[in-house]
Amino acid sequence: MSADATTSTGTADDTAASETTGTTEGTTGTAVADWRGVASEEQDELSEKVSVLLRARSRRLLGDLLSPHRRAIALLTGIIVVSNAAGLAIPYLVKVGIDAGIPPMLKGSGPATLLTVIGVILAAAVTQALTRQAFLQLSGKIGQGILLELRRRVFDHFQRLSLSFHEKYTSGRVISRLTSDIEAIAELLQSGFDSLVTAVLTLFGTAVLLLVLDVHLGLVALLPLPVLLLVTRWFRRQSAIVYRRTRETVALVIVHFVESMTGIRAVQAFRREPRNQEIFTRLNDDYRGANARSMQLVALFTPGIKLIGNLTVGGVLLYGGWLALHGEVTVGVLAAFLLYLRQFYEPMQEISQFYNTLQSAGAALEKLSGVLEEEPSVPEPREPEPLAEPRGEVRFERVRFAYVEEMPILPGLDLTIPAGQSVALVGATGAGKTTLAKLISRFYDPTGGRVLLDGVDLRRLDEATLRSAVVMVTQENFLFSGTVADNIRFGRPEATDRQVREAARAIGAHDFIAALPDGYDTEVGKRGGRMSAGQRQLVAFARAFLADPAVLILDEATSSLDVPSERLVQRALRTILADRTALIIAHRLSTVEIADRVLVMDRGEIVEDGAPDRLIAASGRFAGLHRAWLESLS
Amino acid sequence: MKSYLRPYVGKLVLIWLVAVLSIAASIVMPLIGKDVVDGPVRSGDSGALLPLGLLALGVGTAEAVLIFLRRWTQVGPVLGLETRIRDDLYAHLQRLPMAFHGEWQSGQLLSRATTDLSTIRRFLGFGMLFLVMNVLQLTTVTVLLLNMYWPLGLLVAASAVPIVLVSMRFEKRYIKISRQVQDEQGDLATLVEESAIGIRTIKAFGRRHHVYDRYDDAALKVYRTSMDKVRLSARFFTFLEVIPNFTLALVLLLGALAVGSGALTLGTLVAFTTMMLQLVWPIASLGYILAMAQESMTSADRVMEVMDTVPAIQGGTAVIENPRGHLRFEGVEFRFPGAEQPVLRDVWLDVRPGETIAIVGATGSGKTTLTAMVPRLVDPTAGRVTIDGHDVRDLTLPALRQVVATAFEEPTLFSMSVRENLTLGRHDATEEELEDAIRTAQAMFVHDLPWGLDTRIGEQGMSLSGGQRQRLALARAVLNRPRILVLDDTLSALDVETEALVEQALRHVLRDATGIVVAHRASTVLLADKVALLSGGTITHVGRHHELLAEVPAYRELLAQDADLDPSEGALR
Ligand SMILES: Nc1ncnc2c1ncn2[C@@H]1O[C@H](COP(=O)(O)OP(=O)(O)OP(=O)(O)O)[C@@H](O)[C@H]1O
Ligand SMILES: Nc1ncnc2c1ncn2[C@@H]1O[C@H](COP(=O)(O)OP(=O)(O)OP(=O)(O)O)[C@@H](O)[C@H]1O
Numbered sequence A: 001m002s003a004d005a006t007t008s009t010g011t012a013d014d015t016a017a018s019e020t021t022g023t024t025e026g027t028t029g030t031a032v033a034d035w036r037g038v039a040s041e042e043q044d045e046l047s048e049k050v051s052v053l054l055r056a057r058s059r060r061l062l063g064d065l066l067s068p069h070r071r072a073i074a075l076l077t078g079i080i081v082v083s084n085a086a087g088l089a090i091p092y093l094v095k096v097g098i099d100a101g102i103p104p105m106l107k108g109s110g111p112a113t114l115l116t117v118i119g120v121i122l123a124a125a126v127t128q129a130l131t132r133q134a135f136l137q138l139s140g141k142i143g144q145g146i147l148l149e150l151r152r153r154v155f156d157h158f159q160r161l162s163l164s165f166h167e168k169y170t171s172g173r174v175i176s177r178l179t180s181d182i183e184a185i186a187e188l189l190q191s192g193f194d195s196l197v198t199a200v201l202t203l204f205g206t207a208v209l210l211l212v213l214d215v216h217l218g219l220v221a222l223l224p225l226p227v228l229l230l231v232t233r234w235f236r237r238q239s240a241i242v243y244r245r246t247r248e249t250v251a252l253v254i255v256h257f258v259e260s261m262t263g264i265r266a267v268q269a270f271r272r273e274p275r276n277q278e279i280f281t282r283l284n285d286d287y288r289g290a291n292a293r294s295m296q297l298v299a300l301f302t303p304g305i306k307l308i309g310n311l312t313v314g315g316v317l318l319y320g321g322w323l324a325l326h327g328e329v330t331v332g333v334l335a336a337f338l339l340y341l342r343q344f345y346e347p348m349q350e351i352s353q354f355y356n357t358l359q360s361a362g363a364a365l366e367k368l369s370g371v372l373e374e375e376p377s378v379p380e381p382r383e384p385e386p387l388a389e390p391r392g393e394v395r396f397e398r399v400r401f402a403y404v405e406e407m408p409i410l411p412g413l414d415l416t417i418p419a420g421q422s423v424a425l426v427g428a429t430g431a432g433k434t435t436l437a438k439l440i441s442r443f444y445d446p447t448g449g450r451v452l453l454d455g456v457d458l459r460r461l462d463e464a465t466l467r468s469a470v471v472m473v474t475q476e477n478f479l480f481s482g483t484v485a486d487n488i489r490f491g492r493p494e495a496t497d498r499q500v501r502e503a504a505r506a507i508g509a510h511d512f513i514a515a516l517p518d519g520y521d522t523e524v525g526k527r528g529g530r531m532s533a534g535q536r537q538l539v540a541f542a543r544a545f546l547a548d549p550a551v552l553i554l555d556e557a558t559s560s561l562d563v564p565s566e567r568l569v570q571r572a573l574r575t576i577l578a579d580r581t582a583l584i585i586a587h588r589l590s591t592v593e594i595a596d597r598v599l600v601m602d603r604g605e606i607v608e609d610g611a612p613d614r615l616i617a618a619s620g621r622f623a624g625l626h627r628a629w630l631e632s633l634s
Numbered sequence B: 001m002k003s004y005l006r007p008y009v010g011k012l013v014l015i016w017l018v019a020v021l022s023i024a025a026s027i028v029m030p031l032i033g034k035d036v037v038d039g040p041v042r043s044g045d046s047g048a049l050l051p052l053g054l055l056a057l058g059v060g061t062a063e064a065v066l067i068f069l070r071r072w073t074q075v076g077p078v079l080g081l082e083t084r085i086r087d088d089l090y091a092h093l094q095r096l097p098m099a100f101h102g103e104w105q106s107g108q109l110l111s112r113a114t115t116d117l118s119t120i121r122r123f124l125g126f127g128m129l130f131l132v133m134n135v136l137q138l139t140t141v142t143v144l145l146l147n148m149y150w151p152l153g154l155l156v157a158a159s160a161v162p163i164v165l166v167s168m169r170f171e172k173r174y175i176k177i178s179r180q181v182q183d184e185q186g187d188l189a190t191l192v193e194e195s196a197i198g199i200r201t202i203k204a205f206g207r208r209h210h211v212y213d214r215y216d217d218a219a220l221k222v223y224r225t226s227m228d229k230v231r232l233s234a235r236f237f238t239f240l241e242v243i244p245n246f247t248l249a250l251v252l253l254l255g256a257l258a259v260g261s262g263a264l265t266l267g268t269l270v271a272f273t274t275m276m277l278q279l280v281w282p283i284a285s286l287g288y289i290l291a292m293a294q295e296s297m298t299s300a301d302r303v304m305e306v307m308d309t310v311p312a313i314q315g316g317t318a319v320i321e322n323p324r325g326h327l328r329f330e331g332v333e334f335r336f337p338g339a340e341q342p343v344l345r346d347v348w349l350d351v352r353p354g355e356t357i358a359i360v361g362a363t364g365s366g367k368t369t370l371t372a373m374v375p376r377l378v379d380p381t382a383g384r385v386t387i388d389g390h391d392v393r394d395l396t397l398p399a400l401r402q403v404v405a406t407a408f409e410e411p412t413l414f415s416m417s418v419r420e421n422l423t424l425g426r427h428d429a430t431e432e433e434l435e436d437a438i439r440t441a442q443a444m445f446v447h448d449l450p451w452g453l454d455t456r457i458g459e460q461g462m463s464l465s466g467g468q469r470q471r472l473a474l475a476r477a478v479l480n481r482p483r484i485l486v487l488d489d490t491l492s493a494l495d496v497e498t499e500a501l502v503e504q505a506l507r508h509v510l511r512d513a514t515g516i517v518v519a520h521r522a523s524t525v526l527l528a529d530k531v532a533l534l535s536g537g538t539i540t541h542v543g544r545h546h547e548l549l550a551e552v553p554a555y556r557e558l559l560a561q562d563a564d565l566d567p568s569e570g571a572l573r
């Protein structure tokens, strides 16, 4: 299996990962590389060729994020200039104090000058302190503001993106985008701006000073600048690659980590630990490798800059000394030169540090902007159609649907469910029942044909309208951490406590909830882990009941319940469903009995359709199913 | 910590050595400059210029090389440390029992494995060295200053007092606030995780805004705490910059007076102030580095919190050579931590080798909890579970879990290839065994997937239908060829026909193995030889299905669809 599987697993990250590890892993071999399996589209990690475009994309995002803070940033720049000026003035003032303040004192004409200078020094120190504080707070505020905005945007966008996106992207990547990528940017915002502005200011200030002191020597001192730029360019190119790799490898670590923690029950029960550890160690090692590359780059770059700086100092020393010997510059100028030259190259270190965080943040920004540019495949309509009083008539018109192009699930479906009808949908597993239900809830859009609610194409309804009209209880009942009441209220956030209780009572969940240690205020635990499977199902059911939609879809909503609870639910359904459209998917035909109409589905097609008794009487598929079910009861 | 550093002792020594040398080089550089100015230039001695200049070039190059050496050597130990701790953390988490994982959100765990570890890495790779160097530099310069003119030197040394005092106060508050930020970020990660995993539910109810609001609240909380942190550190950082400047002004004043009174020469004062200026930056940057140190300390605490949790469930030492699969529950009680009532109490049950027993009980009666005790996903709070007479707690965990395999009520699949999902714990399974297991679970659909067994199934198997997921989970349990097979309501999502086929195939498997079948339906119960009725937290009846149906009303109530048959209630009965 290995050879072709590896080649078709063609993501940048996958292939890169197997390339780097392939050599170190002769013994464990290909089996290790292939555990992830093959998927039709490899989604997230983008190839390096498009990186120019990507940079434009992230630049746009950055500009977008910064633009509301434009004034604050201008102000910030002003503050930082003042602060630096005050900071740089102090050593100068000390010199003035000594040169101009002490001689008069020695002459006995009083300390007036000295005191003035000291006063000015104190004033400068206070100015620096105040501006510094203002700067730190303001830049912190801008930085945190940007982070908040970015978090909000990305989160909101993830929530807008369709299910098909999430299926491929996986939660681990979502988490990695919203945690480690955001943190990379946070680091830039926290330490980056400060050091950059200070460094650039010092750099330019000193360059000007050098040229003013002595043009000739100044030019010599600045001679290595082009080399510096070349080295910097090299570093930028290299680090762009390296940091992208860091972000990708860390995402893989996170994905694996999250998945193994989510499925820890199976991991432990099936002794998966050693294998998981093996995989994790490898991913972790890839991440280490990427990090090592980035640290090595810095290890080359920083001393490189230092070397250029020191060589220049040495050169200036020789040349300047020679000039001084020949009286072409004064000794004072040479001394000042040496002092300032150090100041000139010192901030370069800071700049390299900044570059580091910048590149890392840039790579993160690239990933985030990639997500933000992703269009929901189930888009909101531009001009939504209103649906004042949804009646709940559902119609499928020649609906074709496929998850993967090659394998159509629904080849062409025509179906009308009149408003208020309760329809049971039965059929073998994998026939496409859930898929049909998902189309009514518009989790996906059909690849052909259309789905209509009250005669309106679902694609023309906005989210709020559609969701208030159609609610689906999915096969997998997800509970959010919080209390039982919180989870039921998820169906209708504005519901009162009484309504919550009534919903629970209506479906027969009240008794067990009331028996819990804190009743409705019992924490359900992580993913509802403190509830039994059946209890989770009941809570999920109550939640849907509370939502009170015109069209209710129940996908195996009672499969984990014991018979008495199921019967209670059915009894409740009979009243609930009296005046609303319902689609009930169930394998236990006991649930089917409350339906007005039964649809039998096979390989994406409706093969039987009619009232239950009529179908039982006719000797078709459903009659067979029903017989088998009756037998299974005894 | 020490054990993590041990392999790198040689390199660490080298790093510190190189670091000190490079500092020395950086101190020597300006001295050479001074020598040039004071020596050849002033005296007009052009011969001495060249050697000094060359020396400067040499020292400059050496400094760069030393810096390179330090940074390059650092890569190994720093990253090695981080990587190893992360590996160990992961290994430890895999060892911690379900009870732990039920309480800890993966978001919180994840932030420890990523953010916290990189914070520690950054401090070790950068902060620690600078901290030590800064302190070194500060003390050296202060000593030099004291030497130069002790009264002013004393003044400078005294300025350290407020710095130390404020630093200590700052540290206390900073630790608290940075811990708070980190915890809140973990909570935020948890919300992200829930919103991603629960995306179907959110979409089904159209609760995007609701979920967003929850996230926004948490994000705002992080924002506010971070702002508090910014304000706190802004004050502290500023303070650190002000003190040296004020001291400088004071030194100038007192120095001038001293010069006036002839106690000090003008030259010395110049030298003194110049040297003092060198102190400003190290002190100012101290704040940043201290903050970093605090943060990494907090991070280490957070990591240790997890690492120090002793796994409540640890394996014994015994191994059963030829397990027969005789399973007994002996007076088992189970109480969830903090619960008043036990979920299970005084459970006695004997399942002989090869026998299959069905466990029937109402929703939430404790069936899953009971079955989880066999592979020790939880341990009973009293009584014991034995296999072939061995207390399961005496067996090594791998040995025990090889004997028992469970198909859980929730399939728990991973976004990996189908094959990897099936062979989860049995990597050595042959193709025939795989095929057998697939057939038993009626999971032949896997061959129709685009890449057959190599197809990656979506996260938690979400690109499969509910019944398909369940059958994969079943095939996985069967593939393990366990002596004891536990099926926790594993056929609930199958249609009647498929269920019948699976049951037929399962009968073969259960003929050789001991079976525990949790069932809500009569059809599943019929897989078993005997039925145990779980009611009120204990097993009240054990017997054959038909006997119990006839004799025990509670049982009839639970299983018979037609228990209180009401002809008006639908056509299908
Ligand atoms: N997200 C997906 N991506 C790709 N294929 C999918 C996806 N979801 C379902 N399928 C495939 O579509 C087919 C129909 O699935 P569906 O969930 O509609 O079946 P079902 O009739 O509801 O079955 P069950 O009774 O087991 O729930 C299955 O073969 C399944 O593997
Ligand atoms: N982590 C927990 N903390 C506290 N109580 C719990 C926890 N997990 C489960 N419970 C409670 O213990 C009881 C037994 O749960 P269990 O999952 O064993 O039930 P079950 O018999 O398998 O039910 P079902 O048929 O619905 O699967 C339930 O009432 C549940 O609320």
Ligand SMILES: [Mg+2]
Binding pocket: A532, A533, A534, B367, B368, B369, B409, B488
């Ligand atoms: Mg259960």
